[in-house]
Amino acid sequence: MLRRTFVTAAASMLVALGMFHPAEAEERFITVASTTSTQDSGLFDALLPAFTAKTGITVKVIAQGTGQALDTARRGDADVVFVHAKAQELKFLEDGFGVKRYPVMYNDFVVVGPKSDPAGIAGGKDVAAAFKAIAEKKAPFVSRGDKSGTHSAELKLWTAAGIDLPAVRGEWYREIGQGMGATLNTANAMVAYTLSDRGTWIAFANKGDLGIVVEGDKKLFNQYGVMLVNPTKIPTVKVDDGQAFIDWLISPEGQAMIAGYRIGDQQLFFPNADDPKA
Amino acid sequence: MRDTTSLLPLIVRDLRLERDGRVLLDVPIARIQNRQRNVILGPNGAGKSLFLKTCHGLVPPTSGSIEFTRPASAADNRRKQAMVFQKPVMLRRSVRANFMHALAMAGVGWRERRRIATETMAQFGLSSLADMPARVLSGGEQQRLAIARAASLWPDLLFLDEPTSSLDPTASRQIEDMLEILHERGVTLVLTTHDLGLARRFADVILFFHNGRLVEESNAERFFTAPQTPEAKAFLEHRLFW
Amino acid sequence: MQQDAISTASILSLLLGDGGHFLGIIFLSLQVTITAVTCAGLVGLPLGAALALSRFPGRTVIIVLVNTMMGFPPVVAGLAIFLLLSRSGPLGDMGLLFTPKAMMIAQFVLVLPIIVALTRQTIEDLWTEYQDHLTSLGAGRLRSIPTLLWDARFSLVTTLLAGLGRASAEVGAILIVGGNIAGFTRTMTTSIALETSKGDLPLAMALGVVLMSLTLAINSLAYGISRVGARFSGKS
Structure with a gap:
C-alpha cells in the first residue's frame, strides 16, 4: 500500500513534468543586450508586445549595464545591443563588432538625494556645481560602479565639475557595482545622493525620502543608441530579424510608441531617431 | 526439476585465518557430511561464527582450502548454499518482497518468484504477515522469515549462526521445528548455538571449537556421553570459561 | 503605504493579475528545478552508490572533493557554465546560453554533488548492514546497487528534496546563465532580485512568500516521507 502510494506520487510528478514542456525555442526570436534602465523603467514591457505582434519575432532582453551588455555582444551572445554610452558604443563600432549605430531616443539623468540635503544643492540647475559641493562636503554618494552608461556619465560629470575623483574619494563615495534600481535602494537606505536616469527614477517604487535635487542641465542629457552585432565577427547573429527590430524602433510607429510610454502623466523617453548627430 | 546431486561433503583442509598476527581459526581438517545436522559448539570467542562465514565464502581464509566433493563453478557453489x-538481515520491504528479492538474486524468473514466495510463506506459517514491512516483525518472526527466505532458495547446504539466540522458548521451538522440516527435506544443516538442549535434541554431528581450533569432531551421542578432550569435558560441565 | 500591505489578498491579486504572468514564472521555476533535480538524481544516485561500494586508490580524495563541491558557490558555477555555453566558449554552438536549459544545467551542476555525497553516505551505512546477506545471495557489488538504492529510498527521497531545496532557492547561477529574460528565463528567485531592484518591494515579497510556501510544502513532504520510512525501517 505504502509502496504503491510512493510509486504513484513519483510517477505523477514525472507526468506533470512532461505535460508542461514549454513552447520554448523553435519560435523566431532575437536576443537584445540592453541596459537595466530600459528594463527597470518598464519601457520594454510596453514596446515589445507590439513589435512581436507585428512581426512574429520574440525579443529576449538581457538587462545589464552598458559595458556588460557590449561585452555580451562581443562574446556573440546577443544579436542587437541597445545601450546608452556613446563613447563605448563608438569603440564597439570601431572594433568591428557593430554594423551601424542608430540613435533612438534620449532621456535625461537627474541627481537624486535625501530631503535633508547635506550638500545644500537642492533646486539647483548646475550639475557641475552640485557635484563639486557633494565632493567638498563629503556628502554620501552612491555610484553604480558597474561600467554602465549611467556610471560613465557620472564619471564625466565629476571631471566636468573639476573633481579629481581618485584623489578625493573616500568613505563618502560608495561604489556598489549594481544596477540602477539597486543603486536607488541603496541611496535610500544610506541617505545618500546618486545619479539616475529619469525613466528608472520615475518608475522606481521605493523612493522613501529621496527626491530630485538637480535636473535640467544639458550635461545630464542621456542618448540611447541601437546597433546590430556584426555578422562578419559573430556569424550566428540573426541579421534579418535583428535589423527588423532596429528598423521598427526608428520607424514612425516605434518612435511614437516610445513617446507614448508614460508613467502617471510623465513621459520618460523622447524619440530622436531623426537626429543623426545624437 | 531440481538437480538432486549434492555437492557434499564439504572438506575443509589446513584452514588458517589470521588477522593482525593473531590466529583466529586453525582447522587442520573438518568434514561437513551430506544431509547431516552439524552443530558447532564452543564458548564465546571460539571462532564458531567465523568458521561458518569462512565455509560460506564470506571471509577469505589466510591459507587452506574449502572444497566441495563435486567441483562446480563458483556461481553454482554459491547457489547451492545459503546462510x-x-x-x-531484513530488507526494508514487505515480507513477501524479502522472498522475492532473494529469489531474484538467485536468478529465478518473476512468475516463479511469486509462486515460490507464496508457497514458502504458507509452508512456514508466514502468509498472514506477507504484506507487513519485514522490519516491524518481532524477533522470532524475523528469524523465521530469515530461515524461510533461505529455505525458499532450496539450498543443499544451509549455515545458521545462533538461530535461537535471544528468542523466547516458544519462538525457539518454532525455529527448531523449521530446522526439522529442512532436515527432512534433505538439506545439510550447519549451525552454531549456545543452547545445549537444542544441540542434544537436534545434532547428528558436533564440531567443538576452542580458541579458534577445532578441538573435537564427533558423533553427537558420543560427544555428549563421552567427550574425548578435556576442553569438551570442561565445556559440558560448564567449567570452561576461556 | 503599499510596502506594508502584504496580506494574503494582496499577494494573490499581485500573483494572479497581469494575465497569469506570475503563474508562468512560478511554473518555469518548478520546471527548471524539478528537471535539474530529476536528472541529477538519475546520475547522482547510482554514482553515489557506486562510490559507496567501490574501493580504489584515490577514493578518499574523490569523497572529500565531492563533499567540498556540496558547498560550491553558485555564482562560480554559474560563471563557469556561462563561459562554457557562451557563443565564444567551447559549447557555444549549441546556442544554450540564456535558455531554460542553461539554467537546468547550472542547477544540475550545483545539485549533483549534494546527491552524490549524501547518497554515498546513506548507501555506505546500509551496505555495512546488508553486505553479508547480499554477498551470501551471490549478488556482487554491482548487482547490489539497485537493492541498496531501493531499500534506502526514504532517505534518498530526503536527499533529493535537499537538492530541490538548494536548486529552488538558488539565484546567482541562473541569473548569470539564464539572463533573467522576461517570460523565458525569469524564475521566482530572479524575479525577486529584479523586483527588488525596481523598488517594487511588495511584489518581491509576495514572490518570496510563494517561494517560502513551496519550500515549506517540500519540507512537509520530506518529513512525511521520513515518517513512512521510519515505519518500514521498523524504528517506530
Missing part, C-alpha cells in the same frame, strides 16, 4: 545470520 542465516545471527542478527537476521
